[in-house]
Amino acid sequence: MLQSRFTRSRLLNQVLATTTLLAFIYFSLNNLLPAIRYNVVPHRHPILLDNAQSKARPGNNTSSPTVHLVIASTKADDTSWTSRLTIPNLTILRYISDDPSAPFHPPKPKGHEALIYFTYLHDFYDSLPDLTLFIHASETPWHVEGTLLRNTTFALSQLNLHKVLQQRHYFNLRVTWRAGCPAWIDTTKTHSDFDEAEEPFMAEAWRANFGVDEPVPDTLGGPCCSQFAVTREAIRRRPREQYRFSRDWIVDSTWSDAILGRVCEHMWPRLFTDEASDCGYAERGSLCQMYGVCFESEGELEGYKELWEERERLKERMSFLRAVWDAKKAAGAKGRFGEVNDEIERQLSVAWRRGHA
Structure with missing residues (x-):
């Protein structure tokens, strides 16, 4: 009787194994493959x-402006795509936030791209090129629009550097007004009543960076996301001490990295243009004028x-x-x-x- 039970059990296991194998084959052929x-x-x-x-935009090395490409990155980021850029007179400065031994790095791994940007603005203030491009490390970030193929290589290759120099002076590489213009941030919001996470911090950040006598605008607007081009002249509209102060303010702040990055995102237009809003140019016009699309x-x-x-x-x-x-x-x-x-x-x-x- 024990042998009969063992035989039946072994037969049942074989049937189950065969059924499982057949089910896996069926699943693989019909779903997995x-x-x-x-x-x-x-x-x-x-x-x-x-x-x-x-x-890409015509021009030769003698007539083209000198350009720095400042990349905010971490050690894990792959920035090899920048080798495909064909911008004349381009110098690539990759800042690595979490590697203090890197040739270019911020004082601390803090504040997302903002601390890196302020570090560059302070350190290179006396040796700026004609134009500086500030970008994140990814070639295909979500905040490059589909009209630019969500591809930073394509966007930078099409960017009209001469128009930045001669007309815009500060140009946000993202041009869509969605979630940004004409007014996006309400600086009067409190910690008990806000829509965007950075709103309750915005007025304090504004006063800390621009002084208590600087009126805080009630609303701020502009395309996101801290990727922009700016000329030497626009940077030097502010003294070098401004960038040192903002760099140190981020280092000393107790706010989260996310909040620090987001409040700084809304202050770039003020720093370089003295305007609180960056919504003066419509999307279709900017695409055509600045990218030739x-x-x-x-x-x-x-x-x-x-x-x-x-x-x-x-x-x-x-x-x-x-x-x-x-x-x-x-x-x-x-x-x-x-x-x-x-x-x-x-x-x-x-x-x-x-x-x-």
Whole structure:
């Protein structure tokens, strides 16, 4: 009887193992393998990127301005993409916040990009180039717009440096008004009543950096996200001591890194232009004037942005886990993604050619 029970148990285990194996094979063929296949999403637009970069703004080394590219980074960041930049007279200064042995680093790993920027502004005050570009470390950050392919290499390659020098003097690399203009931050908000996390801190930060006699604007506006170009003259509108003071203020502050970074984000326009708001230029005009990406109408621009948002939604539906759950839906998303991607490339190519005609 014991042998009969052992035989039955072994047979049951074999049946369970076989059933499990068959189920895994079925799952792999119908879900896992298709998910792996559908998860391949093209993030670059190779034709547009390569053509646009090869035909970037004309100019030679003798007529082009001298440029510093100040990168706010950590040791873990990959900034190798900067080697593809073709900006003449460019010097790359990578600041590494968490490596005190790096050639360029802030006093402490604090305040996000703000402490790095103030450190540069103080240390290079007497040896500034014609133009300085302040950026984050990622090549594809969310705060570079879809109209610039969410690609910093593309954006910087198209940026009209001469117009920054001759007309803008301070230029936020992000131009969309969404979540920023015409008024975004209410400086009268308190810790018991606020919409944005930095609002209750803004008035105190303003007075600390600009002096108690400096009136605090009731509202502040401007595109986010602390990536901008600024000329030597605009930087030197303020004395070097201003940047030393703001650097030390961040170092000594007890506020969180996130709050310090966000309050400084709203003070850059005041530092370099004396204006509290950076909402004087509409998105479509800035895209055309500063990047040579010229949409014919507001409707055309909005249509493009809707396509880009659909592209981002489709990317989420094509994620590996979602494809495993529903491979057929992922397959449909992949097909639509290709159509949307092609249309984005077509529309942006037309806008780019219009700006470079």
